[in-house]
Amino acid sequence: MALWVEKHRPAALDKLSFHSGLTEHLKQLASSGDLPHLLVYGPTGAGKRTRIAAVLREIYGPSAEKLKVSQRVFETPSRRKLDINIISSNYHIEVNPSDAGIYDRVVIQDLIKEIAQTQQVAASSARKFKIVVIHEADALSRDAQHALRRTMEKYMGNMRVILCSTSTGKIIGPVQSRCLLVRVAAPSVDEVVDVMNIVAKKEGISIPPSFAAQIASGSQRNLHRALLMLEASYVRQYPFAEAQDVLLPEWEEYIKVIAAAALKQQTPAQLLAIRKQLYELLTHCIPPPTILKGIAMQLIDGVEEELKAEIVHQAAFYEHRLQNGQKAIVHLEAFMAKFMSIYKRHLMELP
Amino acid sequence: MDFFGRPKADVSADSASKTAKHVDPAKDRAIPWVEKYRPKNINEVTAQEEVVQVLRSSLETKNLPHLLFYGPPGTGKTSTILALTRDMYGPDAAKTRVLELNASDERGISVIREKVKNFARAVVSQADPKYPSPPYKIVILDEADSMTGDAQAALRRIMEKYSRITRFCLVCNYVSRIIEPLASRCTKFRFKSLPRDQAIARVKEVAELEYVNCADGAVDALVECAEGDLRRAMMSLQSASRMVQGRALDAEMVAELVGVIPADFVKTLRGAWGVSSAQKIRGLVDDVVYSGYPASRVLSQLHDLVIEDQQLNSLQKAKIAIVMASVDKALSDGADEQLQLFDMMMQASQITAQQTV
Ligand SMILES: Nc1ncnc2c1ncn2[C@@H]1O[C@H](COP(=O)(O)OP(=O)(O)O)[C@@H](O)[C@H]1O
Ligand SMILES: [Mg+2]
Numbered sequence: 001m002a003l004w005v006e007k008h009r010p011a012a013l014d015k016l017s018f019h020s021g022l023t024e025h026l027k028q029l030a031s032s033g034d035l036p037h038l039l040v041y042g043p044t045g046a047g048k049r050t051r052i053a054a055v056l057r058e059i060y061g062p063s064a065e066k067l068k069v070s071q072r073v074f075e076t077p078s079r080r081k082l083d084i085n086i087i088s089s090n091y092h093i094e095v096n097p098s099d100a101g102i103y104d105r106v107v108i109q110d111l112i113k114e115i116a117q118t119q120q121v122a123a124s125s126a127r128k129f130k131i132v133v134i135h136e137a138d139a140l141s142r143d144a145q146h147a148l149r150r151t152m153e154k155y156m157g158n159m160r161v162i163l164c165s166t167s168t169g170k171i172i173g174p175v176q177s178r179c180l181l182v183r184v185a186a187p188s189v190d191e192v193v194d195v196m197n198i199v200a201k202k203e204g205i206s207i208p209p210s211f212a213a214q215i216a217s218g219s220q221r222n223l224h225r226a227l228l229m230l231e232a233s234y235v236r237q238y239p240f241a242e243a244q245d246v247l248l249p250e251w252e253e254y255i256k257v258i259a260a261a262a263l264k265q266q267t268p269a270q271l272l273a274i275r276k277q278l279y280e281l282l283t284h285c286i287p288p289p290t291i292l293k294g295i296a297m298q299l300i301d302g303v304e305e306e307l308k309a310e311i312v313h314q315a316a317f318y319e320h321r322l323q324n325g326q327k328a329i330v331h332l333e334a335f336m337a338k339f340m341s342i343y344k345r346h347l348m349e350l351p
Numbered sequence: 352m353d354f355f356g357r358p359k360a361d362v363s364a365d366s367a368s369k370t371a372k373h374v375d376p377a378k379d380r381a382i383p384w385v386e387k388y389r390p391k392n393i394n395e396v397t398a399q400e401e402v403v404q405v406l407r408s409s410l411e412t413k414n415l416p417h418l419l420f421y422g423p424p425g426t427g428k429t430s431t432i433l434a435l436t437r438d439m440y441g442p443d444a445a446k447t448r449v450l451e452l453n454a455s456d457e458r459g460i461s462v463i464r465e466k467v468k469n470f471a472r473a474v475v476s477q478a479d480p481k482y483p484s485p486p487y488k489i490v491i492l493d494e495a496d497s498m499t500g501d502a503q504a505a506l507r508r509i510m511e512k513y514s515r516i517t518r519f520c521l522v523c524n525y526v527s528r529i530i531e532p533l534a535s536r537c538t539k540f541r542f543k544s545l546p547r548d549q550a551i552a553r554v555k556e557v558a559e560l561e562y563v564n565c566a567d568g569a570v571d572a573l574v575e576c577a578e579g580d581l582r583r584a585m586m587s588l589q590s591a592s593r594m595v596q597g598r599a600l601d602a603e604m605v606a607e608l609v610g611v612i613p614a615d616f617v618k619t620l621r622g623a624w625g626v627s628s629a630q631k632i633r634g635l636v637d638d639v640v641y642s643g644y645p646a647s648r649v650l651s652q653l654h655d656l657v658i659e660d661q662q663l664n665s666l667q668k669a670k671i672a673i674v675m676a677s678v679d680k681a682l683s684d685g686a687d688e689q690l691q692l693f694d695m696m697m698q699a700s701q702i703t704a705q706q707t708v
Contacts, residue, residue, distance in 0.1 A: 028593040034383055036586055042643035077459055146497040150429070150453035156383055168645045169682060174524055177424035177583050180590050181610045186641040221641050289687055296690070300629065308629035309697040316678075316694035320686040 005227040008199045011065060013054045016047070017198065018191040019184065026051065026182070030058040033128075037152055038162045039137070039176060042184035045222030048164050051184060052133060055162075059131075060091040074110055076103050086111070092131040098139045105144040108134065109151065116155035129158045137163035138170040145172045152178045192216035192226050199227060205234065208242045218246045251286050252294065259298030266340035266347075271333070278332050288328035292319050292335060299339055307346055314338050384589045385582050388557050393434045396427050397581070398549045402540040406435050413485035417510060417519045419534055421526040422542030425582030428522045431542075432491055439489075441479040448476060453493035463505045471513040488517045496523035503530045510536060544579025554584050563592040564599045572602040576609040583609075612644050617652045620696065621660070625703030632700060636693045646688035650679055650695070667702050674698045 010016050013030070016023050029035055040048050056064040067087050074082045082103055087094040093111055097104035115130045134140065140148075152161055152175070161179075168176060187195070193212045200207050207230070215233070219226035232247050233240065258277050261270060281291050296315035300308050318335035325331055390396045393406050402420070409415045420428040436449045450470045452458055467490060478484035492498070492506070510519050510533070521537060523529060545553075551574050558565050573591070577584035587609050591600050594608065606613075620639075623632055639649055657663065657671055678695040682688065 025594055028596065029590065032593045034589065036383060036590060041645075043641055046643065077457060143497065146494060149424075150493050153386070153429070154453070156386060167643075167688060169647055169688065170685060174424040177580050178586075180586060183610055183643045185643045293687060293690060300633075305629060309701055312629070312690070312694050312697045316681070316686070316690040319690050320681040320684060323685045323687075 003228070004199055004203065004231045005224055008202055008227075009050050009053075011054065011057055011062075013051075013058050016051065016054060017195055018047075018187045022182070022184065023051075026055050027058060029180075030055050035059070035129075035160055036180040037156075037160055037178055038182050039168065039171060039179035040162060040164045040182045040184060041166065041168050043186045043222070044166055045219070045224035045226075046184045046186045047223055048184045049135070052162055052164060056089075056092055056131065056133075060089070064089050064091050066090070074100075074103070074107050076106050082107065092133060094133040094135060096135045097141070097144060098136055102141060104139075104141050105147050108132075108140075108144055109147055112151055112155060112159060112161070116157075116159045129156075129160050131160045131162055133162045133164065135164050137165040138167065140171075142172065145175050149174045149178070186221040187223055189213065189216045189221060192219060192221060192223055195223060196226060196230055199230070203234075205238065206240075208240055210242050211240050211244055211246075214246050218248065251281060251284060254281060255291065255294040256298055259295050259302065262295075262299065262336060262339060263302045263343070266344040271337055271340060274336055275329070275333055278329060278336075282328060288322055288332060289319055292322060292332055296335070303343065304346070307342065310342060311339060314342070383586070384557060384561065385585050388585065390427070390430045390434045392438045393431060396431050396434060397553045398545050399427055399431065399540075399542055402431060402542070405538070405540075406431070410435075410438055410483050413483055415485065415487070415489075415518050417514070417537040418521065419526070419529065419537035419539045420520065420522045420542060421524065421529075421539070423544055423580065424524060425577070425580035425584075426542040426545060427581070428542050429493055432489075432520045432522060436489055436491075439482060440484055441482040444476070444479040444482070444484065448488045449491060450488070451491040451493060458492075458498050458502055460499070460501045460505050463502045463509065467506065468509050468513075471509050471517040475516055486516070489520060490517060491520045491522065493522045494524075495521040496525045496528035500530055503533050507533050507536070545581050547574060547579075550574045550577070550579065550581055550584060553581060554588055557585060558588060558592075561589075561592065563588065564595065564597075566599040566601040568602040569600045569605055572605040573609070576605065576611055610645075610648070612648055612652055614652075617649070617656060620649070620653060621656050623696065624700040627700065629697065632696045633693060636689060636696060639692060640689045646682055646692050647679065649692060650675055650682070663703065667705065670702045671699050674702070 013023050013027050040052060042048055053065070066089055068089070069085055069087050072084055072086050074084060076082065080103075082100060084095070084099050084107055093115060095108065095111060097108065100107040112132055115132060118130070148161070163171065163175075163179065165171060168181065193209075193216045196207060196212050196215065211233075215226055215229050219229060229247060233244065236247065237244060254277065258274055261274055261277075264270075278291065282288065292315065296311065296319075300311050300315075303311060314335060318331050318338070321334075322328060322331040393403055393410075396403050418432070420432065422428060433451075436445045439445070440448045450467070452462075452467070456462070470488065471490060473488075475486050475488060478486075495503075498506070506519075507530075519537070521529060521533070526534065526539070526541075551570055554570050554573055555565075558570060569591075570588075573584050573587050577587065587605065591605060591608050594600075594604060616638075620635055623635055627635075639646070654672075654675055657668055657675075660668070663671070674695055678691045681691050
C-alpha cells in the first residue's frame with residue numbers, strides 16, 4: 001500500500017492546489033514548445049518534484065508517467081565501473097547525482113549525450129526534445145556543473161535539463177545563466193491544511209480543524225512532512241480528537257531533550273552526557289547540520305532576550321565550521337560547550 | 352526614440368529577419384531565442400569592440416594569434432569565436448577546419464595527446480574560395496578552466512609545435528585556472544559585462560522581431576536583473592513573452608519572473624533592525640526561507656538599502672558591511688542559509704540599536 005504522500009500526488013498541472021500563478025505560467029511554458037532549461041528551487045516539501053512531474057505530463061501526456069527503473073553501468077575515466085539506478089520514461093530520464101558520488105560528471109554527461117543522440121519519433125514540436133531531470137542539484141560537484149555549461153547549449157536542439165534544488169546558492173553562475181529560475185515557495189499553513197483535507201476526503205476520513213492546523217504548523221509548512229504526520233496519526237488513533245497530540249519524529253523529541261539538558265545544567269559531566277546523546281543521533285543518520293540547527297533553535301527559545309543574539313551567532317559560526325570540517329561530533333560538541341560557558345557566565349552574573 | 356547602437360542594430364535585424372523567413376514557423380518556434388539570435392558573424396557581436404576590432408583585422412591579414420577569451424557568462428565569448436570561424440572558412444569548411452571541445456568532452460591528458468594532437472598536426476584541408484581561409488586550422492577549447500593542470504601542460508607543447516598550421520582559442524569564465532605558461536602564449540581578451548545601453552538595444556531589437564509587446568521600462572528591468580548577462584536577459588524575455596499572452600510586458604512582471612525579491616519585503620527586513628525581538632526576527636527569517644528566496648540575493652538587496660539608508664551613520668554602516676561580508680563568505684562555503692541570515696539580522700539589529708552620537 002503506497003503512502004498517502006505518494007498515492008494522492010496530483011499528476012496534472014490542473015490538479016495542483018496552490019501557487020496558481022506559477023502553475024499557469026508553467027502551463028504556458030509547457031505548451032509553447034520552446035521550454036527553456038529550468039532551475040526549480042524552493043524549500044523541501046514545497047512540492048517541487050510534483051510540479052516537475054506535472055510539467056512533464058503536460059508536455060508529453062500520461063505516458064510520461066510510465067516510469068521504469070533500470071540499472072545502468074557507467075565507466076569512469078580511470079575505467080572503474082559504476083552501477084547506477086536510472087528512472088526513465090519514453091521522454092525523460094531522472095538522476096540523482098549523489099548516487100554517483102565524485103563521478104557525477106561522468107554519469108550526467110553520458111546520459112545527456114545519449115539522450116541528445118537519440119532521435120525523437122514524435123513529430124509534434126513539443127516533443128522534439130527529451131528532458132533530463134537532475135534531482136538534488138545542490139549536491140552536484142563543481143566539476144559536473146562546469147561540464148554542464150556548454151552541454152546545455154550544444155544539445156538544446158533535442159534536450160532540456162530541469163535542475164531541482166533547495167536553493168540557488170550552490171549552483172554556479174554560468175549554469176544559472178542558462179536556466180529559467182522557477183521559485184516554488186512553501187505552501188502557507190492554510191494551504192497545507194487545504195491539501196490535508198483533500199487527502200482526507202479521498203481517504204474518506206475527517207480531520208478536526210484545530211488538529212489539522214496543529215499538524216500544518218508542526219510540519220513547518222512542509223507538505224511532505226504534514227502528510228506523513230497525518231497518516232502516522234491516523235494509524236495510531238482514529239477518529240481524531242480535537243486535542244490529540246501531534247506525533248513528532250523521534251529524533252526531534254530527542255533534540256528537545258538535549259537542549260533542555262544544556263539549559264538545566266552546565267557542567268563537564270553534563271557535556272559528557274550530551275556527547276553520548278549526540279552520538280546517538282549521528283548513528284541514526286540525522287544530518288549533523290540538522291542536529292546543530294535543531295538544538296540551537298531550542299536553546300534560543302530557552303534563554304533570555306539579551307543572550308539570544310550571541311547564541312544565534314555561535315550557532316551560525318559552528319554550523320559554518322561543520323560544513324568545512326571533517327568530524328561532525330567535534331563541532332557539535334564545541335557548540336554545546338560554548339553555549340554552556342556563555343549561559344553559565346550569564347547565570348552567575350545575575351544579581 | 353531608440354538612439355542606441357543604431358547602425359549595428361540595423362545590420363543584425365536585417366540578417367535575422369532574413370533567416371527567419373526561410374524556416375517554417377512551427378519548427379522555428381522550438382528554437383530558443385538565445386540560439387536563434389546567436390551572432391552569425393563577428394559584426395553581429397554586440398559591444399566587445401576591442402576583440403571584434405582585432406578579429407576583423409585578422410580576417411584581412413589572415414594572421415591570427417592564439418587567443419584566450421575570459422569573462423562572466425553571457426557576454427559573447429563562445430559566440431564570438433564560433434562567428435569568427437564561420438567568417439574565416441565559411442560554414443562548410445569550418446566543419447573540417449575547426450575542432451571544438453568543451454568541458455562535456457573528455458579532455459584528460461590522453462585526449463589532448465591523441466585527439467587534439469592528431470587534429471593539430473593534420474594537413475589543412477581544402478579551402479572554400481569565397482572566404483579568407485587562411486592556411487591553418489583552429490582548435491577551440493571552450494570552458495578551458497575545467498581542464499586539469501596536466502592536460503593544460505600537454506596542450507602547451509602541442510600549441511608550440513604545430514602553431515604554424517593550428518591556432519588555439521581557449522575560452523573560460525575563470526582565467527586564474529589557466530596555467531601561466533599557457534596563458535602567456537595567448538593574446539588575452541577580457542569580455543566585459545555588456546554595457547547597459549547596448550544590452551538594452553539588443554534585447555529591444557529581439558523583442559521587436561518576435562513581436563513582444565513591451566511597456567516602458569520592461570526591457571530596462573530585464574537587462575538590470577540580468578546584470579550584464581545577455582543570455583539571461585534573452586531567456587527571460589522569451590519566457591516572459593509566454594507569460595504575457597497579448598498583454599504588454601511590464602517591469603513588475605519581469606521582476607517576478609527573474610526572482611527579484613519584492614522591495615517591500617526587503618524593507619520590512621530592514622525595518623526590523625533595532626526595534627524587534629529575536630522572535631520577531633526569527634519569523635522574518637523563516638519567511639525568507641519558506642518563500643525560497645536565495646539568501647545571497649536577500650543579502651545583496653539589503654546591502655543596497657543600507658548604502659542609501661539615512662538613519663544609519665557611517666560607523667554603523669561600516670559595521671553592518673563587515674557582518675554582511677562574513678555572512679556572504681559563509682554562505683558561499685555552503686553554510687546554512689537560515690542560520691546565517693538569522694545571525695546577520697540579529698547583529699545588524701544590535702548595531703542599529705546602538706546610540707548614535
Ligand atoms: N556580445 C554579444 N552580442 C550578441 N549577443 C550576445 C552577446 N553576448 C551574449 N549574447 C547572447 O547570449 C547568448 C550566449 O552567449 P555566449 O557567447 O554563449 O556567452 P558566453 O560568454 O557565456 O560564452 C548568445 O546566444 C547570444 O544570444
Ligand atoms: Mg560559453
